Amino acid sequence: MSLDLRVDRSSPVPLYFQLAQQLEAAIEHGVLTPGSLLGNEIELAARLGLSRPTVRQAIQSLVDKGLLVRRRGVGTQVVHSQVKRPLELSSLYDDLEAAGQRPATRVLVNTVVAASPEVAVALGVPEGSDVHRVERLRLAHGEPMAYLCNFLPPGLLDLNTDQLEATGLYRMMRAAGITLHSARQSIGARAATADEAERLGEPEGAPLLTMQRTTFDDTGRPVEYGTHTYRPSRYSFEFQLLVRS
Amino acid sequence: MSLDLRVDRSSPVPLYFQLAQQLEAAIEHGVLTPGSLLGNEIELAARLGLSRPTVRQAIQSLVDKGLLVRRRGVGTQVVHSQVKRPLELSSLYDDLEAAGQRPATRVLVNTVVAASPEVAVALGVPEGSDVHRVERLRLAHGEPMAYLCNFLPPGLLDLNTDQLEATGLYRMMRAAGITLHSARQSIGARAATADEAERLGEPEGAPLLTMQRTTFDDTGRPVEYGTHTYRPSRYSFEFQLLVRS
DNA sequence: GTAGTCCGATTGTCCGGACATACGCATTGA
DNA sequence: TCAATGCGTATGTCCGGACAATCGGACTAC
16 A cells, blocks of 8 residues: 655645654554655655655654665665654653653652752852752652652742642743753662662662753753652663664 | 854765864864854855855754754854763763773673573564673773673674674674664663672672663664673763754 | 834745765676 | 676755745834
């Protein structure tokens, strides 16, 4: 069966984007089988009544996602593998919700403190200046899963405790008009201290998975610094990487 | 000082790539300061004797790298933050070498075994069929740092022990004409077993950082499955993420 | 004084075409 | 039989232009 592709020129959605979505859906649903050729760009453009640059833009976006591979002189193939999603700046809350875990959050601390040297460097604020401090316990199925400690620069966000318990921090930021751009992460492990052990319901000295992250908006301004600890029996970091060529 | 940009039309290097490299170098060296506007595309194209699409292609590649941000109606700005490099499919060997650690490898096992169910699934081969098994100890400054256990499908690579000790597995793959495309990773933590503890010179029960990875080439074929354990006091995963918009 | 409107600037999208380059295959030659 | 050559095909690069959408500031009207 041949692919039935159409574009709606009256739609405000860009044509290349419409095409990319349809191709992605076709791959997702197995209409375009792995390894199959996509047909050459010229002919595809003619069939859709589009120009070749537009078709190329659509294809390129899927190549960037790792769904397609181009080979000069050969054609464009559907990569046949279990590509699910490349690594993205993910929110634990969204991750859990997507996994159907119905996450719950308990806000332990929501206050303003003086920035420690470490926090001051991460957020680019003077040492000792005011920063928000939020400590949360994230639960899934009633079991503690992670302990999240975040610092935010002042005046960026209205840190309403109820909202923090109802949704994730990243969602609140996006809703406040902050466009997240990049993050620097560090993932490690260490033995739990007595405090950490108690908070997470683990024995003292148990291995913990740790993550530190500083998030930047599109102006390069730090908008969040966090130190998280996870129970390794309940959580691990899973992601897909693409080789940038 | 204004930027002096030039392109060499006689070079086989694509024009957009030449421009992108020069812009990246200018940002790297601080000639283009963070937050500064890049000047509009039309004028830039005219100044260089290039067409606008070519200039846009160069700029876009830097936007994809997270170095620039475009704002419609405003212009293109240099993102002012400590963007170093986005996460890439990295080799521990290369990481260590880049950090000036002079990595050493000791090959403990290099043999052919029957695929266990777990390995068979990961590599997409029949259970019990032949696969290569390589166990290595990675050292830095003479201290054990990680224990690497890898499985490879048969006939893919000549697994010479001397080469394995002199370089990294990924380098050998690339040299063999395999184009790495993507990988699925999982990072977690757990307590060291007696065997693991002895191998890495840690006490039994010490927290270990673990990573499992399946790597695929551009046809989607699995080319490597590995289970690695790291000493968390010596190693952590550090990387930069970009929000794909 | 404040809010709404207009307008210039800049990027976003799209077109149609041209030539270059690399891959795979069939043909040719030793 | 096997290696070198040539050709078709497909993507890679590049051009020059056109119009749309959006942002920010200036201007205007209330």
